[in-house]
Each structure stands twice: as C-alpha cells, then as structure tokens.
Amino acid sequence: MTSRLGKLTWLWLSILVVVLDQATKHYFEANFSLYQKVDVIPDYFAWTLAYNTGAAFSFLADHSGWQRWLFALIAMGVSVVLVVWLKRLKPGETCLAVALALVLGGALGNLYDRVMLGHVVDFILVHWQNRWYFPAFNIADSAITIGAVMLALDMFRSSKTGETVND
Numbered sequence: 001m002t003s004r005l006g007k008l009t010w011l012w013l014s015i016l017v018v019v020l021d022q023a024t025k026h027y028f029e030a031n032f033s034l035y036q037k038v039d040v041i042p043d044y045f046a047w048t049l050a051y052n053t054g055a056a057f058s059f060l061a062d063h064s065g066w067q068r069w070l071f072a073l074i075a076m077g078v079s080v081v082l083v084v085w086l087k088r089l090k091p092g093e094t095c096l097a098v099a100l101a102l103v104l105g106g107a108l109g110n111l112y113d114r115v116m117l118g119h120v121v122d123f124i125l126v127h128w129q130n131r132w133y134f135p136a137f138n139i140a141d142s143a144i145t146i147g148a149v150m151l152a153l154d155m156f157r158s159s160k161t162g163e164t165v166n167d
Contacts, residue, residue, distance in 0.1 A: 017105025102147030
C-alpha cells in the first residue's frame with residue numbers, strides 16, 4: 001500500500017500549511033486595517049496588512065485583473081504536478097516529499113486567496129529601519145520558499161553523488 005501511494009501521506013503537511021496560512025490571514029484581516037504597521041522588533045520586523053493582486057514581489061499587480069486568473073491557473077497546474085510527483089516518489093525520498101508538500105501547501109493557500117478574494121493577503125514585513133523594505137509576505141509564501149530551498153539542496157546533493165540521496 002505504501003509503495004502504491006508513494007509519499008502522498010505527506011499531504012498532511014500541505015494541509016497544515018493551508019490551515020495555518022488561512023488562520024493567520026483571517027486573524028490579520030479581522031484585527032488590522034490595510035497597511036497598518038505594528039512593530040514587533042523595531043527597525044527590523046513588523047506585522048502589517050497588505051493585499052497583493054500580482055505574483056511574487058507584486059509582479060503584474062498594476063494590471064486590470066486578468067492576472068488573477070492566470071496565476072490561479074498556474075497554481076492549479078503546479079499543484080497537480082506536485083501531487084503526481086509526490087505519488088511517484090520512492091520510499092527513501094522523504095526530504096524531497098517534505099519540500100514538495102511545503103510548496104504545494106503554500107501554492108494552495110495563496111490560490112484560495114486569489115480565487116476567493118481576488119488578491120493574496122500578506123502580513124509579515126521585514127525591513128531595515130525606514131530605509132529598506134522587503135515586500136510583505138505570508139505563511140504560504142514562507143512555505144513555498146522553504147520548500148524551494150529544500151528542492152534546490154536536494155537537487156545539488158543528488159547531482160554531486162550522481163544518484164538520489166536516500167533519507
């Protein structure tokens with residue numbers, strides 16, 4: 001049974017990411033006004049409520065709305081590919097399964113926002129004094145980033161040895 005399902009049992013991690021992502025987004029929407037900033041670590045880290053109608057770093061956010069459906073379609077396609085990839089993983093590819101599950105959870109969390117709200121809710125603001133601001137992001141974005149870094153590390157580990165590394 002385990003080999004038939006591949007690493008689909010890691011979908012629980014994707015579900016956890018979606019639940020945490022949506023819960024935090026609902027909290028900030030209920031308790032913050034748009035662009036309200038609350039310093040957590042002055043000059044470095046703050047909570048804020050921001051909406052992103054574009055992709056990463058607000059790419060295409062200034063367009064008329066067609067990008068909402070383009071990014072939703074891309075997220076759905078990527079999600080299907082990730083589920084199929086998870087199913088095809090071998091028993092020793094646990095690190096890769098975790099990475100894929102994180103990316104999938106993040107993609108689904110932001111997909112929900114995009115389809116249901118027309119924008120992605122962001123609330124984490126990293127900055128340096130009042131001079132440099134990293135674009136606001138959320139739990140889903142964090143999961144995608146961590147998963148992507150894990151994917152890259154797995155790829156480099158595998159290419160150095162010339163084979164898949166068993167976990």
